[in-house]
Amino acid sequence: MKLTRTQKLWMFEKMVESRHFENLIKPAYFEGKQPVFNMAKGPLPGEMHLSDGQEPCAVGVCAHLRPCDAVTATHRPHHIAIAKGVNLEAMASEIFGRANGLSGGRGGHMHLFDKDVNFCCSGIIAQGMGPAVGAAMAAKLRGKDDVAVAFIGEGAANQGAFHETLNLASVWNAPVVFVVEDNAYGISVSKRSATAIERNADRACAYGMPGIFVPGNDPDRVFEAARDAIARARSGQGPSLIEIETIRLEGHFMGDAESYRPEGEKDALLTRDPITLYRTRLENEGVTPSTLDVIEATAKDRITAAFAHARQSPAPSPEDAFTTVFA
Amino acid sequence: MEKKRKLTIAKAMSEAIALEMRTSPDVLVMGEDIAKMGGVFGNTQGLLDEFGPDRVRDTPISETAFIGTAVGMAAAGMKPVVELMFVDFFGVCMDAIYNLAAKQSYFSGGNVTCPMVLMTSVGGGYGDAGQHSQTLYATFGHLPGMKVVMPSNAYDAKGMLAAAINDPNPVIFMYHKALQGMGWLGTVQRSIVHVPEEHYTVPLDKAHIVREGQDITLVGLGHTVHLALDAAATLESQGIDAEVIDLRSIAPLDRDTILASVKKTGTLISVDDDYHSYGVGAEILASIAEQENLQLKAAPKRISYPDIPVPFAPEMEHHVLPNANKIVSAAQRILKVGEHV
Numbered sequence: 001m002k003l004t005r006t007q008k009l010w011m012f013e014k015m016v017e018s019r020h021f022e023n024l025i026k027p028a029y030f031e032g033k034q035p036v037f038n039m040a041k042g043p044l045p046g047e048m049h050l051s052d053g054q055e056p057c058a059v060g061v062c063a064h065l066r067p068c069d070a071v072t073a074t075h076r077p078h079h080i081a082i083a084k085g086v087n088l089e090a091m092a093s094e095i096f097g098r099a100n101g102l103s104g105g106r107g108g109h110m111h112l113f114d115k116d117v118n119f120c121c122s123g124i125i126a127q128g129m130g131p132a133v134g135a136a137m138a139a140k141l142r143g144k145d146d147v148a149v150a151f152i153g154e155g156a157a158n159q160g161a162f163h164e165t166l167n168l169a170s171v172w173n174a175p176v177v178f179v180v181e182d183n184a185y186g187i188s189v190s191k192r193s194a195t196a197i198e199r200n201a202d203r204a205c206a207y208g209m210p211g212i213f214v215p216g217n218d219p220d221r222v223f224e225a226a227r228d229a230i231a232r233a234r235s236g237q238g239p240s241l242i243e244i245e246t247i248r249l250e251g252h253f254m255g256d257a258e259s260y261r262p263e264g265e266k267d268a269l270l271t272r273d274p275i276t277l278y279r280t281r282l283e284n285e286g287v288t289p290s291t292l293d294v295i296e297a298t299a300k301d302r303i304t305a306a307f308a309h310a311r312q313s314p315a316p317s318p319e320d321a322f323t324t325v326f327a
Numbered sequence: 328m329e330k331k332r333k334l335t336i337a338k339a340m341s342e343a344i345a346l347e348m349r350t351s352p353d354v355l356v357m358g359e360d361i362a363k364m365g366g367v368f369g370n371t372q373g374l375l376d377e378f379g380p381d382r383v384r385d386t387p388i389s390e391t392a393f394i395g396t397a398v399g400m401a402a403a404g405m406k407p408v409v410e411l412m413f414v415d416f417f418g419v420c421m422d423a424i425y426n427l428a429a430k431q432s433y434f435s436g437g438n439v440t441c442p443m444v445l446m447t448s449v450g451g452g453y454g455d456a457g458q459h460s461q462t463l464y465a466t467f468g469h470l471p472g473m474k475v476v477m478p479s480n481a482y483d484a485k486g487m488l489a490a491a492i493n494d495p496n497p498v499i500f501m502y503h504k505a506l507q508g509m510g511w512l513g514t515v516q517r518s519i520v521h522v523p524e525e526h527y528t529v530p531l532d533k534a535h536i537v538r539e540g541q542d543i544t545l546v547g548l549g550h551t552v553h554l555a556l557d558a559a560a561t562l563e564s565q566g567i568d569a570e571v572i573d574l575r576s577i578a579p580l581d582r583d584t585i586l587a588s589v590k591k592t593g594t595l596i597s598v599d600d601d602y603h604s605y606g607v608g609a610e611i612l613a614s615i616a617e618q619e620n621l622q623l624k625a626a627p628k629r630i631s632y633p634d635i636p637v638p639f640a641p642e643m644e645h646h647v648l649p650n651a652n653k654i655v656s657a658a659q660r661i662l663k664v665g666e667h668v
Contacts, residue, residue: 038453038513045454045641097454097640108456108639123458124416125388158387159419186388188364194387255511260363318646321638 003223005287007063009295011219012282014062015055015275016299017088018079022050022250024307025078025095029254037255043096043311046108051079053217053249056274057181058083060214060222061149061242064230070135070148072128073121074181075110080151081121086114088302092310099316106316106324126152126159129178133169136176136233147175147233154243155186157200166207166241175233177226178241183248188260201243214244217274220281247272334522335508337369339481340446343488344371344408346526348378351406354492355382357393358410358446367412368448368507390420394445398427401443406492411447414501415461428497429472440495444488449477450503450550450600452648453512457636460644462601464548467499468577468610475577476531477501479552480518481508483575486529494531503549515553534581536588540570543658544588544595546611548574551598551649558654567658577607582614589615593624596657598649603631625661630654 025048032042039046051058054076062083065071073080081091087102094101095109102112110123118135122128132150139146156162157180169176180200184191197203204211210232212225222244229240247269251258258266279292334342347354355378356371362385365372375383386393390411397407411417417424424445431441451460467475474496478484484502491498506518537552538559545555552573559569570588574581589595595615597608608629615627630649638644 037511039455039511040453040513046639047455047459097642105640105643106457106636106638108454110458111456111639123456124418127419155388158389158392160389160391161419186359187367188360189385189387193385315642316638316640318642321643321647322633322635325635 003220007223008220008282009287011059011063011223012278012292013295013299014059014083015219015278016296017303018051018055018058018082019275020300020303021078021082022052024303025050026254039255048109048254049076049252050250050254051076053247053269053274054181054183055079056217056219056222057151057179057244057246060219061177061179061226063223064226065149066146067117068146070118070132070146071151072132072148073119073151074125074128074153074156075121075123076153077110077112077121081112081114081119084119085117086112086119087116088306089309090114092306093313096310096313097315098310098313099320100313104316104320126156126161128152129161129165132176132178133165133172133174136169136174137172140175145175145234147177147230149177149179149230151179151181153186154180154182154184154191154200155189155194157203158195166204166209166239169239170208173236173238175236176239177229177233178239179226180241180243181246182243183246185248185252187252199243201241204241209239209241211241211243214242217244217246217272219274219278247274249273331521332524333519334481335369335514335519336478336481336484336502336506337366337372337508339485339522340370340488340502341372341374342522343485344492345374345377347406347489347492348374348382353405354408355384355405356408356410357384357386357397359386359388359412361385361410366410368502368504369509370446370502371410390416391423394420395423395427397443398423398431398441401428401441401497402431402439406442408444408446408492411445413459414447414449414463415458417447417463425470425473429470432496433472441497442493442495444491444498444500446500446502448504448507449501450505451637451644452505454639454641454644456639460637462501462599462632464501464577464599464601465606465610468580468607473497473499473578474531475499475501476575477503477549477577478575479506479547479549479573480520481522482520483529483535485522486527487531487575489526490528490531493528498531501549505550506553515550517553517556529575532576532579532581534584535573535575536570536584537573538569538571540568540592542568542592543662544570544572544585544592545598545654546572546574546585546595547598548577548607551600554649554651555598555654557651558658561651561655562658565659565664567662567664569658574607580610580614585611585614586618586621589623590621594661595627596630596654596661597627598630598654600632600649602634603629604634606631628657628661630657
């Protein structure tokens with residue numbers, strides 16, 4: 001199956017949506033946090049992990065998923081949630097801690113659950129992998145061809161859960177795909193100083209599954225790798241691991257000074273913005289700038305509307321804290 | 328006269344570790360983001376520059392591995408200081424903590440000690456939601472073989488961390504984010520106090536009476552010491568003279584200091600920000616209830632965190648966190664004074 005223009009434009013649109021989502025978070029996050037930065041203040045308190053630069057990972061994989069396919073994501077979840085089709089208004093409301101958010105403001109930005117599209121994420125490194133195998137096994141045992149995808153960062157590949165889950169998924173031939181978003185840093189610690197081997201994709205062979213390395217943070221190459229891995233899972237041939245070389249254009253969290261980066265590294269990354277590069281490619285392939293402009297404007301409007309909706313939404317009642325602890 | 332040097336808890340902790348590292352080559356530091364970054368919560372600042380990467384080691388995100396490694400180093404007589412960034416993250420590595428470190432002495436009949444320190448941040452109140460805001464004092468305090476401590480100010484932080492590093496037992500050294508003195512998080516100014524430059528220790532098993540009073544005992548730890556002090560100031564204006572105790576240590580619990588205070592004041596409110604049931608307050612109140620011939624003038628009371636995950640939205644989180652007003656109201660209620668008569 002060849003990558004069609006429609007699919008490419010869909011990926012472009014979702015990347016623009018994701019980036020605009022993060023771009024609207026940035027000023028909102030600093031509201032109430034100036035002149036003295038205090039994480040507790042403003043409409044968006046707490047840690048905020050932005051996905052700028054990592055959009056190709058999300059769109060290239062989620063392009064192949066249906067709402068009934070499950071995705072487990074990380075502490076940096078917005079791009080994946082958007083590509084998976086999470087309700088934008090409910091997601092924005094959740095991040096603003098509003099009563100009509102995905103969990104009514106209980107979870108916040110690191111704990112987004114959208115049952116309608118089988119999306120969830122967690123703030124604990126590598127811990128989404130087991131639940132992804134669970135979703136995959138549930139589909140398999142019920143005779144469905146649904147699959148599950150676990151997104152993790154490269155830092156998570158040094159957790160026990162990574163190795164245990166790969167082994168179990170392989171032993172049980174689970175219809176699951178593990179996607180490693182390698183942005184080269186676990187907070188401040190470089191992958192080079194934390195990971196024993198160059199490529200996490202090479203670890204897959206120890207667990208009897210294909211490991212595919214996708215260089216270049218390229219949506220099209222991610223699309224192709226994910227197409228094969230997801231088709232493999234869907235047809236009962238078992239799990240795969242995809243490692244994507246990506247970039248983190250923001251700090252680990254908002255407010256991170258990034259003093260651990262070598263001089264010049266950040267500037268070099270900024271010249272490799274995947275959305276800019278992809279737009280150029282699409283233009284070179286004959287898509288007119290005006291077509292792309294319309295897609296961009298529409299995508300941005302959609303996100304802007306979701307944020308406006310969130311901002312106008314009511315805060316939860318304090319007493320709501322006590323509900324839904326038990327089903 | 329000695330010049331006053333006001334430090335944050337973060338700086339005081341860095342200084343305590345540096346002093347021990349200069350004294351003993353057996354002391355080293357390991358954890359996530361503790362070297363180049365100086366710790367997400369700033370408690371290892373400057374150590375990499377002074378001691379180098381052999382003794383100040385950034386680890387992979389592999390808590391089971393590096394905390395287990397610390398147990399082995401401690402068995403070999405080294406004194407590892409390891410950081411588990413958030414106490415919420417203990418789940419992945421708890422075996423190394425409670426089945427290995429905590430039982431090393433016992434299983435060896437006291438022949439193999441475990442002189443390691445596990446530093447970990449606790450507490451919420453800043454919108455970081457349910458996987459980054461817990462305190463879990465009771466979870467750790469319940470398990471035998473570990474000391475579990477937490478300072479409420481920078482002076483105690485330096486002295487307690489020095490004592491912890493030199494203690495032959497595993498010490499869980501908790502530090503509360505609301506007191507840490509990080510630029511990006513608000514800090515209770517009362518926690519930033521004079522810290523002497525020289526080496527000293529503060530005992531790990533002694534509670535500290537931070538305010539003497541006659542009418543009621545308020546027991547807190549870490550952040551809630553400051554809430555209790557705020558409440559005591561309000562109560563004073565209403566003619567109630569509260570005694571405030573800083574527990575400093577969850578395990579062992581200094582019951583003697585608490586009981587002596589309650590004998591004097593006749594009643595007690597415990598204040599902590601851990602989940603309510605089976606918690607620190609439960610242990611304190613049970614210890615009082617077990618005393619024969621102790622007459623209380625009013626029923627004691629626990630103020631704590633309800634038995635729910637920490638919600639993200641500030642409207643909900645601040646509703647359920649302990650605060651000074653809740654302490655004042657509870658004191659008025661049990662002493663039958665003020666607006667709650």
